[in-house]
Amino acid sequence: MKSILENISKHISLTVEEEQLFFSKIEVQHFKAKTILLNAGEICKYSYFVNSGLLRSFNINDNIVEHVLHFACEGWWIGDMYSLLSQKPGNLFIEVMEDSEIVLLSKENQEQLYFEIPKLERFFRILTENSLVAHQERLMDNLSLSAEDRFDKFCKRYPTLIQRVPQKQIASYIGVTPEFFSKMKSKMLRK
């Protein structure tokens, strides 16, 4: 339970009372691998913070092909931002990939916290800014780099995930089919 406070204290500092208030607004739950926390078509009610374990968000195209938007391991937040902000049904699934301990912060509680602890507005602003920068870079990478280069960047940026995530989901994240990914990987190893 220390982890989420550490995460917050990287950007703002809370008093003990504020920490208490924050804790009163969140809940911690344990989930088994393969649990679906959110289905496409549902309204996303929570931001999820990963204390331990691993989650992913993805959509499904034409009812067949999955595309991974995001992985989230220890210390990361995840959610369906579109649905969370608009409170409309989203396109994303959120799935638990390993048995996980998750902090849930509901949309209502998050907004209450903004009023009660305005500093948190800053905290989430900064998180969102960082996420935006990461998405912009990934977008530009998809426009300008080959699959091989995108995989290289993925390895450098998320070295721990490579062991933990099935290869076909890394393929999906970087935007190629599992078959092509397999071929590409063995070609890269031969070098």
Added chain:
Amino acid sequence: MKSILENISKHISLTVEEEQLFFSKIEVQHFKAKTILLNAGEICKYSYFVNSGLLRSFNINDNIVEHVLHFACEGWWIGDMYSLLSQKPGNLFIEVMEDSEIVLLSKENQEQLYFEIPKLERFFRILTENSLVAHQERLMDNLSLSAEDRFDKFCKRYPTLIQRVPQKQIASYIGVTPEFFSKMKSKMLRK
């Protein structure tokens, strides 16, 4: 000069004094088409708000190919978020595409404003959230849609830009070469 206050009042309400303070922190400048406001390799010092005209941000790959990250016309903000936040040299160019009236808000002034008018923290948080949602959708579109479908979405989302932006830059935005875009367009017209 009304435009930027309208933009802000969509999300928060400022008192007259706060509006005055805000105005004291910004400057308005006019630029001719083709002016480069920011070069790759430079540190981005401003957020730019477009009162009138049109800007774009893009990078250049291998010193040859441009990739458009963003267009910004009346009422939009633009900048190099990575460089602005980190204060390190970025990869983006920002170019004026039409004679424009631009509001400049420096990084320092923006941070001062966060302290003096905490509500602005909320305003920029909301802007950033919306931008993040848009980028996530564009990323997923690039992973899962054909060039034709991406162009359709572009037309629906930014109908006014189609008349104003050279076709090769729309091609760049959706992630294809100008030659392929031309071929694709004439094929779509034939239907």
Added chain:
DNA sequence: ACGAATACTTAATGTAGGTTAAGAAATGTT
């Protein structure tokens, strides 16, 4: 420990989109 899923590999064939090149149309500048 066993069978059933799930994940990975390999290979043949297909295609969306890239590259190169050259000319035509539009636009900008004096």
Added chain:
DNA sequence: AACATTTCTTAACCTACATTAAGTATTCGT
């Protein structure tokens, strides 16, 4: 008006990646 520059088109050929299919390895659930 005239020239230069930029933008757009067309067409032949090329390649990165997708699809289909079949077989093998690994993991999971009981």
